[in-house]
Amino acid sequence: MRYAETGFNLEIDLSRGSIDRVETDPKDTELYLGGLGTNAKIMWDRVPPEVEPFSPDNLLIFGAGLLCGTPATGCNRTIVTTISPQTELMAFSMMGGFWAPELKYAGYDKVILRGKSPDLVYLWIHNDKVELRDASHLKGKGAVETAELITKELNEPNAEVAAIGLAGESRVFFASIEQGRSSASRGGVGAVMGDKGLKAIVVRGTKDINVARPEEYNELCNEVMEYIQFRNENPIPGVMPILAGIGSPQEMKVHDEKWHTENFMWGNSRVRKRDFWNEEIAKDWKETMESMQRRLISCYNCPMTCGATIQPPGKPTYMMKCFSKLTYTMAAFSDLEFGLGIAQSATEYGVDAFSAPQVMAFALELLENGILTDKDFPGMPEDSEGRFEWLLDTIVRREGIGDILADGTYWAAKKIGKGADEYAHNNIKKTEQLPLKLSMLNPIYFLMYATGEKMNITQIEGQFPQAPFATREEREEFVKDWFQVPDEKFKQIFLDWEFRGENSMPHYPTVQMCCDIVDWQEKMHYIDDALGMCAGLSSFPLKPPYHIHNYPKFISAGAGIDMDEEKLTQAAKRYRTLVRANNTRRGMRRKDEKPPENHWKKRFPELEEELLSTYYDFKGWNEDGIPTKESLHELGLDYVAEEFIKRGILKDDEDAPAQ
Amino acid sequence: MGVKKTKIIKSIKVDADKCMGCRACEVACSAFHATPKYSSNNPARSRIRVIRHPLEDIYVPVYAGEYTPSECMGRNTYKIEGKEYDECAFCRASCPSRDLFKEPDSGLPLKCDMCESVPELDEPLCVKWCMVDALIYEEREVEVDEDEEDVKMEEMEAGIESLVDKYGLQKVADILARKSQKS
Ligand code: SF4
Ligand code: SF4
Ligand code: SF4
Numbered sequence: 107m108r109y110a111e112t113g114f115n116l117e118i119d120l121s122r123g124s125i126d127r128v129e130t131d132p133k134d135t136e137l138y139l140g141g142l143g144t145n146a147k148i149m150w151d152r153v154p155p156e157v158e159p160f161s162p163d164n165l166l167i168f169g170a171g172l173l174c175g176t177p178a179t180g181c182n183r184t185i186v187t188t189i190s191p192q193t194e195l196m197a198f199s200m201m202g203g204f205w206a207p208e209l210k211y212a213g214y215d216k217v218i219l220r221g222k223s224p225d226l227v228y229l230w231i232h233n234d235k236v237e238l239r240d241a242s243h244l245k246g247k248g249a250v251e252t253a254e255l256i257t258k259e260l261n262e263p264n265a266e267v268a269a270i271g272l273a274g275e276s277r278v279f280f281a282s283i284e285q286g287r288s289s290a291s292r293g294g295v296g297a298v299m300g301d302k303g304l305k306a307i308v309v310r311g312t313k314d315i316n317v318a319r320p321e322e323y324n325e326l327c328n329e330v331m332e333y334i335q336f337r338n339e340n341p342i343p344g345v346m347p348i349l350a351g352i353g354s355p356q357e358m359k360v361h362d363e364k365w366h367t368e369n370f371m372w373g374n375s376r377v378r379k380r381d382f383w384n385e386e387i388a389k390d391w392k393e394t395m396e397s398m399q400r401r402l403i404s405c406y407n408c409p410m411t412c413g414a415t416i417q418p419p420g421k422p423t424y425m426m427k428c429f430s431k432l433t434y435t436m437a438a439f440s441d442l443e444f445g446l447g448i449a450q451s452a453t454e455y456g457v458d459a460f461s462a463p464q465v466m467a468f469a470l471e472l473l474e475n476g477i478l479t480d481k482d483f484p485g486m487p488e489d490s491e492g493r494f495e496w497l498l499d500t501i502v503r504r505e506g507i508g509d510i511l512a513d514g515t516y517w518a519a520k521k522i523g524k525g526a527d528e529y530a531h532n533n534i535k536k537t538e539q540l541p542l543k544l545s546m547l548n549p550i551y552f553l554m555y556a557t558g559e560k561m562n563i564t565q566i567e568g569q570f571p572q573a574p575f576a577t578r579e580e581r582e583e584f585v586k587d588w589f590q591v592p593d594e595k596f597k598q599i600f601l602d603w604e605f606r607g608e609n610s611m612p613h614y615p616t617v618q619m620c621c622d623i624v625d626w627q628e629k630m631h632y633i634d635d636a637l638g639m640c641a642g643l644s645s646f647p648l649k650p651p652y653h654i655h656n657y658p659k660f661i662s663a664g665a666g667i668d669m670d671e672e673k674l675t676q677a678a679k680r681y682r683t684l685v686r687a688n689n690t691r692r693g694m695r696r697k698d699e700k701p702p703e704n705h706w707k708k709r710f711p712e713l714e715e716e717l718l719s720t721y722y723d724f725k726g727w728n729e730d731g732i733p734t735k736e737s738l739h740e741l742g743l744d745y746v747a748e749e750f751i752k753r754g755i756l757k758d759d760e761d762a763p764a765q
Numbered sequence: 766m767g768v769k770k771t772k773i774i775k776s777i778k779v780d781a782d783k784c785m786g787c788r789a790c791e792v793a794c795s796a797f798h799a800t801p802k803y804s805s806n807n808p809a810r811s812r813i814r815v816i817r818h819p820l821e822d823i824y825v826p827v828y829a830g831e832y833t834p835s836e837c838m839g840r841n842t843y844k845i846e847g848k849e850y851d852e853c854a855f856c857r858a859s860c861p862s863r864d865l866f867k868e869p870d871s872g873l874p875l876k877c878d879m880c881e882s883v884p885e886l887d888e889p890l891c892v893k894w895c896m897v898d899a900l901i902y903e904e905r906e907v908e909v910d911e912d913e914e915d916v917k918m919e920e921m922e923a924g925i926e927s928l929v930d931k932y933g934l935q936k937v938a939d940i941l942a943r944k945s946q947k948s
Contacts, residue, residue, distance in 0.1 A: 408789070
């Protein structure tokens with residue numbers, strides 16, 4: 107018997123309309139766990155670098171995490187993997203909500219889609235009954251609306267729906283896939299779904315998911331629950347509220363937005379409003395949130411209520427989470443009422459709430475600076491709010507200038523020319539980043555930004571405090587119950603970390619320490635993405651309930667795979683390297699690994715190069731960021747090395763790049 | 766009339782205003798009732814189900830109650846504070862009109878047993894897993910007649926009744942006869 111996983115994937119060829127249920131190799135689970143790990147393996151095996159994002163040969167994989175469907179609190183993530191139209195690299199966007207467990211209960215670990223359907227269809231998975239159904243009547247419908255319509259027409263109120271809106275159908279490069287209170291937003295995974303002619307995947311499952319050692323697994327789940335309770339009652343002192351608790355950032359509960367509004371940038375990630383927050387705004391925004399919010403809500407099997415149902419006046423109810431609360435507001439220099447309102451349309455259209463507002467602010471900046479002219483914006487209203495609504499509509503319909511903007515700031519700037527790329531200034535690997543501009547280089551963040559392949563800092567950071575604590579006493583207090591560290595040395599690094607003097611940034615933590623810290627933080631995210639765990643209970647917050655010490659036990663007792671910390675670390679390293687190998691094969695190199703020029707005012711070019719070289723070496727990659735033959739061999743990835751040599755990416759006799 | 770004795774009445778107070786639809790209660794219940802205990806998970810087997818329509822702000826945790834062989838003749842819908850609830854939303858019955866509270870494979874009815882087990886739990890598992898306190902466990906003592914008892918019997922009867930409905934009395938009787946010969 108297979109434990110935790112079902113042992114079956116669904117293979118759908120949309121061109122031919124074929125549906126196959128395929129048994130998977132348990133050996134792959136041992137090597138790559140599940141979710142992201144096995145997704146990366148499938149991409150490596152089946153999507154060579156010649157395949158373009160909108161080719162029928164591109165795969166779109168919905169992978170439920172290995173432990174989804176077991177009672178592990180907060181384990182509900184679907185990892186959506188494809189070749190991104192935006193980056194042309196492997197995207198692995200992840201969504202919470204209710205979809206992944208339902209897929210497991212229907213008897214599948216993944217849905218793997220290839221080809222393109224000639225007509226718009228949706229996929230209906232009901233246990234063993236799987237069919238492609240006509241979706242022509244859903245064309246142009248909102249993502250939330252689509253879910254409602256489908257569950258009604260099937261008369262299946264308990265089915266879970268992952269759907270695209272108009273943006274996905276129009277192949278907007280930052281189109282999302284929306285699901286319940288969650289979405290897979292980064293990398294344009296919704297555009298690939300639209301390109302494949304797939305409007306939605308609907309799942310209902312009523313089968314069992316088994317665990318290998320029930321009593322033990324139950325005990326582990328209880329411990330986690332108790333620790334969640336403990337952490338909810340004991341926020342971490344000395345850090346700002348948003349970092350003190352666990353769960354996703356509690357944007358729906360926290361009304362005090364002084365920190366975000368005064369430290370994050372407004373407009374096209376340009377303007378810092380240092381004295382923005384005052385009593386009047388605080389009162390006003392609180393009223394807005396309270397008048398529109400209907401209820402705080404959670405994902406499947408989680409008590410954290412990080413999301414909320416929101417009902418803007420005159421608009422339908424939708425579900426919101428995290429920082430999308432402020433991205434539209436701040437990009438448009440507006441207020442919360444506007445932000446919560448336009449987010450309703452944006453959710454129905456299905457766009458990434460990080461990229462979309464920045465693309466629109468970028469367009470307006472180009473207009474202000476004469477690179478685009480009024481002629482490019484026929485009929486656009488005068489006020490900022492009206493302009494954003496207008497831009498959103500033209501982008502998701504790909505009308506006029508919207509057709510260019512729909513490719514995101516990087517590609518749009520290339521098409522527009524005339525120096526427009528100066529305005530696409532907040533990208534890493536062609537992807538819009540959080541609107542943050544800071545003063546002095548933080549070496550830990552430098553490495554995370556540069557080498558991240560999920561294109562989102564929140565998907566790499568966590569665990570290690572973002573800044574030193576002021577006093578030694580506070581630091582000592584913090585490390586006292588910091589049992590999540592993989593090694594005692596992290597406590598010492600943190601204890602010695604100061605704001606000023608010898609032990610301060612950018613030269614402390616030392617280069618070597620930075621490598622250790624970044625590696626640990628990244629590793630935890632990669633493990634989450636294979637198991638299907640919410641980062642909010644694991645890799646993202648300080649002192650989380652899931653960590654490197656209890657994860658091996660969860661995998662052993664849950665999936666019946668003999669696991670310890672070392673083996674788990676090795677497995678995570680294996681598929682992390684495989685993600686990089688996919689991207690290396692698609693041309694990603696050291697030159698691509700850099701944070702935006704203006705991310706920090708004060709930069710240290712030499713130190714940055716040293717950081718990157720040392721980190722590459724630490725990871726088993728060569729000077730150009732390519733995994734070496736030797737490190738690939740150690741991870742059992744000789745097949746990657748062979749192909750690298752065949753393609754001239756590595757030379758046979760040495761690890762230096764061929765060109 | 767039998768002798769009076771005291772009996773503990775276990776009840777769960779549902780505060781639907783606090784429910785946020787996470788389904789942790791369903792997860793816990795299905796794991797607890799797996800054989801062996803906690804060996805599998807399947808909310809479709811849970812004896813508590815959450816009727817959930819987030820966009821309409823509807824969240825109703827419902828406990829599995831009695832089995833009924835036939836559905837109601839008339840139906841009611843409720844409107845409470847502007848929210849319209851589905852037909853049968855508040856009903857606890859395992860009933861032919863819906864797939865709620867039936868074993869997914871056999872179709873046999875499910876019924877909440879308050880997590881009766883040896884050793885006894887401090888509180889039912891769904892209550893323990895509902896960390897936002899939408900489910901609150903209460904015990905109170907009442908006096909009852911001695912013979913009015915035995916939930917187990919009742920449950921067995923409901924089970925047999927549903928088998929009879931499904932396969933016909935004769936078949937069930939035949940099987941029972943065969944079984945009793947064997948033992
Ligand atoms: S912590 Fe928040 S985002 Fe994560 S699973 Fe729970 S409710 Fe969802
Ligand atoms: S565990 Fe509580 S909050 Fe969650 S669905 Fe059940 S009753 Fe509602
Ligand atoms: S009390 Fe026990 S049997 Fe009843 S619904 Fe809750 S967990 Fe299930």
